[in-house]
Amino acid sequence: MLGPPGAGKGTQAARMALHYGVPPISTGAMFRDMAAQETDLGRALQGYLDRGEYVPDDIVIRAVEARTAEPDCKDGFLLDGFPRTISQAQTLEALLAGRKQQLTGVLVFKAPIEVLVQRFSGRRVCPVDGSTYHIETQPPLRPDVCDLCGTPLVSRPDDAPDVVQHRLEVYIEKTAPLRDYYRARGLLHKINAAPDPDTVFAQVIAVLDGLK
């Protein structure tokens, strides 16, 4: 899954994982978990996340290699937020070839900037289980409290306006070129990410069912 920050990739990944019974692998979520650990790597990762910069490719690739080698990925997996650079895409190609697996398709989520801004500004997350809400479009059952574990919800530090601006710039510079990369390979499918989650999910299902 490709797409700018806030487009709704994580929201749709959770639905796709349930619908198709495949593990969703979000590199962003993996790095947030690792950053919470009191290690040198955790502290370094926290710095990249807080600044809205990409984690270096070698760290990203090691993490994805290890995660996708776990038994639950044997019959396939869903990648949310990886690859994000041409170099990561080339490494993924080699990794999959070595495992006799192949990429089924690449979904690129698109939404106007004003929609992205509205999503960042209202996003709230649970600091314990990582579940995501939106104060207007996907509110929790009780205000500001996680439905699953009752923990008070927080804003993601990288949703601060200056960091968001930088994340969007980094996306345009480093990740947007992947659209041409995958279009040239006949793998790219556009998803209009602007409507409500059910409407977006219907598009996703239509594309993926067509690829099976």
Ligand code: AP5
């Ligand atoms: P990551 O966590 O992947 O962040 P991102 O790609 O910037 O995406 P977001 O999580 O911000 O948004 P989303 O598209 O998942 O939207 P969501 O579903 O939450 O990465 C974070 C950081 O990790 C990066 O900045 C980088 O530092 C590092 N990193 C990760 N992968 C890396 C890699 N491969 N290489 C290098 N560095 C890497 O939705 C947003 C909000 O909108 C929510 O509140 C949601 O409830 C709401 N919403 C969602 N869909 C809808 C809808 N259809 N209608 C109304 N509201 C909606």
